[in-house]
Amino acid sequence: MAGFLGGLVKNALSNVYSSGVSGFTRLNINQFNNIEVLGSATQVRNNRKVYRQDRNPWKGVKRFEGKPVQEWFEWDGLGPYKYRPHHYSDNRTLKDVQRRRIFAKQHYHRSKLQDIFYNDILPKEVKDKAMNEIINMPFDSSIIRLVDRCVVTGRPRGNWNAFRVSRFVFRHEADHNRVSGAQRAFWLYNTHLKP
Known part of the structure; x- marks a missing residue:
């Protein structure tokens, strides 16, 4: 995860430091390409007074139009997938099984990106990069989709x-x-x- 954080933040921080913005002395990229933010990236998570903003660029857009239909077991969470015969009581349960499979695959990555976004210490460029990556993830990787x-x-x-x-x-x-x-x-x- 440290390599992921370093890669995500490296470009944004280089722009911040090269432009001479002060106030980011607590951030440091060491020789192992890791970020040291007072111990961890999830350390400061107060000031959660974030008002609802419409950040989703896919609202009202057919996001997966023209994407080929995927097999049920190879589905990546984005676009349509083929129906398969099942032993469940109804198709809603089958859909829920598919949701839980995608959630198990990608929720950890999504939660770490959310930790970066809600962190008070990181600069705005890093937070925006994390939010853009969250927006492009499957909706089923969010915990509120599970029933x-x-x-x-x-x-x-x-x-x-x-x-x-x-x-x-x-x-x-x-x-x-x-x-x-x-x-x-x-x-x-x-x-x-x-x-």
């Missing part, structure tokens, strides 16, 4: 996360004694309520 679905029905809401099933499935399984320790609430008799 916890029921593994039986594919339902996105009303799930019991401890069992990874929806409330309907849990109730049905508990009614047929397939969930250990689950018991229906019952208060018609043998219940002593003291006023």
Whole structure:
């Protein structure tokens, strides 16, 4: 990761230092092409008062028009991919599996770029480079794209996360004694309520 940070920041910092901008004395590129920013690039992450800005240049643009259709397992997260037969309850679950695959591949890289962007010490040129790279990444590499679905029905809401099933499935399984320790609430008799 240090080589990545060094490569990302090298050009922007050389422009900053050559133009004689002061105030960046805490940044240093050492002989190993790493950045030393008071210990790490994720160290200062306060002042998060960033108001919503429309930074996405792809808004309203058909971004992947003309891109060839990719195979399901070779999909890079950008553009269309082929449908494949599956054993899931519905196609939404298959799409969620694909999203989680892309997330597992690219989320670490995206989170490091976000750390660079939200850092208070780095110059604006470096932050803008990191944001441009984030914008060009697949949307599915973001954590907010993941939805916890029921593994039986594919339902996105009303799930019991401890069992990874929806409330309907849990109730049905508990009614047929397939969930250990689950018991229906019952208060018609043998219940002593003291006023």
